Amino acid sequence: MSRQEAVARAATYFDRGDFRTDLARRVAMPTESQTGQSLDTLRAYLTDEIIPTVGKLGFASRVVDNPAPGHGPFLIAERHExxxxxxVLLYGHGDVVFGQDAGWREGLKPWALVEExxxxxxxxxxxxxGQHSINLAALEQVLAVRGGRLGFNCKLLIEMGEEAGSPGLRExxxxxxxxxxxxxxxxxxxPRLSAVRPTVFLGSRGAFNFELEVNLRAGGHHSGNWGGALSNAGTLLAHAIASLVDAKGxxxxxxxxxxxxxxxxRAALDGISLEQGMGDPDIDPDWGEPGLTPAEKVYAWNTLEVLAFVTGxxxxxANAVPPSAKATLQLRFVVGTDPETVIPLVEAHLAARGLGMVKARPARSATFEATxxxxxxxxxxxxxxxxxxxxxxxxxxxPNLGGSLPNDVFALILGMPTVWVPHSYPACSQHAPNxxxxxxxxxxxxxxxxxxxYDLGEEGGAVLQARAA
Known part of the structure; x- marks a missing residue:
C-alpha cells in the first residue's frame, strides 16, 4: 500500500458522500458556547459524536470537566502505537458561535447542512x-492503507469553549x-490565505483589549452657559486616542x-499578498506602519484599533458639555510585545502629555499571547x-495568523512546536450568518x-533528529 492510495482513499471518502454525512450530523448539534445554556449539548458532542468516531480509530478517550465552572468540557484522547x-497532538473545537437564526438568508439555517x-x-x-472532521477522516484513510498503523503516536484535544474565549483551557x-x-x-x-492556495501558519498574533475612560464631574452642563469654561470629556478622550495612534493608523x-x-x-512573507475576494473590503494602501507591505502589517506588526467610543x-x-467618555481599544501584537506592559506604557504616555485624567484599565475580555x-x-x-x-x-x-487563537497553550504552556494547516478561506462568513x-x-x-x-509515519523520526541537531 502506498502514499498515493491514502490520498486517493481520502478523495473517495469525499466523493461517495461520507464526509457530507458526517459533517451534517455534527452541524445539526447546536453547540453554542457563548450562551452558557448549552452544557448538555456541548458534552454530548464529545460523548455521542467524537468519542465513537475516534474509538473506531483506536483512541482511548476521556472527558475532562472544565476547571472554569459553567463552561464546556474537554476531550483528551490518545492512540499509542x-x-x-x-x-503528534491534534487540536480542534466543537463549539460554535451564536446560531443567529434570523440573520441567515432564505433557504438556509444554522443547524442544517445545505449545499449550493x-x-x-x-x-x-x-x-x-468541518476542519477537525477533515483531520479525523484523513487519519482513518492512513490507518486503512498502512494496515491499522499510523507510524506515530497520536493525541487529540477537542475543546468546547473556544468561541467563548477558551475559559479553563490554560488551567x-x-x-x-x-x-x-x-x-x-x-x-x-x-482561513487559508485564499481558497485556492493551501496554507501553513505557525502561531497567532496576540490580542489585548483595554479601556480608556474620562470622568470629570457629575452630570452634563448646558453648552451655552458653560461651554468654553468646562473641560469636555469627549474632546479629552479624542486627543488621548490621537496621541496613541495617528490619523493613518x-x-x-x-x-x-x-x-x-x-x-x-520577512523572508517567509516575501511574495505573500492579502487575497481580495468578492465582498472583501478594499485595502487602504496608506494605512498603518509606513514602509511595510500589507502582509507585513497584518502578519508581522502590531496594530492599535479603536473598537468603540462613546460620549454624551x-x-x-443634547446641548450639554459631556462629563464622561469611554472607549475600548485593542492591541493586536506579534511575538516580542508583553501585554503586561500595555497599561503602564499607556498611562505614562498620557501623563506626559497632560492627559492624566484619562484612565486606562484592561477590558474584561480574554487576553491572547502572541506565538x-x-x-x-x-x-x-x-x-x-x-x-x-x-x-x-x-x-x-x-509566520502567524493575523487573528488570535489559543496557540499559547501549546507553544508556551506545553512547550511544543506548532504547525497549523487551515481548511477554510477568508470569505467563509465564520461568526456571521451564512x-x-x-x-x-x-x-x-x-x-x-x-x-x-502518511508522511509523518514515514518521516517524523527524521524530523525529530533534524531538530535535535
Missing part, C-alpha cells in the same frame, strides 16, 4: 467542525501536561510596536514539502492531510 515513535454548488452552509462548517493544560505532551502540534483553524508609542521584523519572518448621548445629542514558531524549524519545511507533494501547489507560509465551507477546499484538504499523516 509504540514507545520511541514521534507523538461549491458552498456547504451551516454553523460550524468552517469553524471548526486544564497545566493540570493535564503529561497527557497532552507531544513532539508537535498540528491544528486546523482559521500608525502607533505612536514605541513600546507598543515591535522593535523589528525578524529576517526569517449619540442617538439623542510564532521559527519559520526555519524542520517541522515547517517538512509540512510544506508534504503539502506540495500532494497538491502540486506551493503552499503559502504565514457560514459555509467550500466543498472543493474540503476535498483537497482531506487529500493533503492524508498525505501529511
Amino acid at each position: 509504540a514507545d520511541g515513535l514521534p507523538t 454548488g461549491d458552498r456547504w452552509y451551516g454553523r460550524g462548517t468552517a469553524d471548526n467542525k 486544564m493544560a497545566r493540570q493535564e501536561r503529561a497527557a497532552l505532551q507531544a513532539d508537535v502540534l498540528i491544528g486546523s483553524d482559521g 500608525r502607533i505612536l508609542v514605541d513600546g507598543l510596536k515591535p522593535k523589528e521584523i525578524p529576517a526569517s519572518v 448621548a449619540p442617538d439623542k445629542p 510564532r514558531l521559527d519559520p526555519s524549524d524542520p517541522w515547517v519545511d517538512w509540512a510544506l514539502a508534504s503539502i506540495a507533494r500532494t497538491t502540486g501547489k506551493t503552499p503559502a507560509l504565514l 457560514e459555509h465551507l467550500l466543498a472543493s477546499v474540503a476535498r483537497e484538504a482531506l487529500q493533503l492531510m492524508a498525505g501529511l499523516f
Whole structure:
C-alpha cells in the first residue's frame, strides 16, 4: 500500500458522500458556547459524536470537566502505537458561535447542512467542525492503507469553549501536561490565505483589549452657559486616542510596536499578498506602519484599533458639555510585545502629555499571547514539502495568523512546536450568518492531510533528529 492510495482513499471518502454525512450530523448539534445554556449539548458532542468516531480509530478517550465552572468540557484522547515513535497532538473545537437564526438568508439555517454548488452552509462548517472532521477522516484513510498503523503516536484535544474565549483551557493544560505532551502540534483553524492556495501558519498574533475612560464631574452642563469654561470629556478622550495612534493608523508609542521584523519572518512573507475576494473590503494602501507591505502589517506588526467610543448621548445629542467618555481599544501584537506592559506604557504616555485624567484599565475580555514558531524549524519545511507533494501547489507560509487563537497553550504552556494547516478561506462568513465551507477546499484538504499523516509515519523520526541537531 502506498502514499498515493491514502490520498486517493481520502478523495473517495469525499466523493461517495461520507464526509457530507458526517459533517451534517455534527452541524445539526447546536453547540453554542457563548450562551452558557448549552452544557448538555456541548458534552454530548464529545460523548455521542467524537468519542465513537475516534474509538473506531483506536483512541482511548476521556472527558475532562472544565476547571472554569459553567463552561464546556474537554476531550483528551490518545492512540499509542509504540514507545520511541514521534507523538503528534491534534487540536480542534466543537463549539460554535451564536446560531443567529434570523440573520441567515432564505433557504438556509444554522443547524442544517445545505449545499449550493461549491458552498456547504451551516454553523460550524468552517469553524471548526468541518476542519477537525477533515483531520479525523484523513487519519482513518492512513490507518486503512498502512494496515491499522499510523507510524506515530497520536493525541487529540477537542475543546468546547473556544468561541467563548477558551475559559479553563490554560488551567486544564497545566493540570493535564503529561497527557497532552507531544513532539508537535498540528491544528486546523482559521482561513487559508485564499481558497485556492493551501496554507501553513505557525502561531497567532496576540490580542489585548483595554479601556480608556474620562470622568470629570457629575452630570452634563448646558453648552451655552458653560461651554468654553468646562473641560469636555469627549474632546479629552479624542486627543488621548490621537496621541496613541495617528490619523493613518500608525502607533505612536514605541513600546507598543515591535522593535523589528525578524529576517526569517520577512523572508517567509516575501511574495505573500492579502487575497481580495468578492465582498472583501478594499485595502487602504496608506494605512498603518509606513514602509511595510500589507502582509507585513497584518502578519508581522502590531496594530492599535479603536473598537468603540462613546460620549454624551449619540442617538439623542443634547446641548450639554459631556462629563464622561469611554472607549475600548485593542492591541493586536506579534511575538516580542508583553501585554503586561500595555497599561503602564499607556498611562505614562498620557501623563506626559497632560492627559492624566484619562484612565486606562484592561477590558474584561480574554487576553491572547502572541506565538510564532521559527519559520526555519524542520517541522515547517517538512509540512510544506508534504503539502506540495500532494497538491502540486506551493503552499503559502504565514509566520502567524493575523487573528488570535489559543496557540499559547501549546507553544508556551506545553512547550511544543506548532504547525497549523487551515481548511477554510477568508470569505467563509465564520461568526456571521451564512457560514459555509467550500466543498472543493474540503476535498483537497482531506487529500493533503492524508498525505501529511502518511508522511509523518514515514518521516517524523527524521524530523525529530533534524531538530535535535
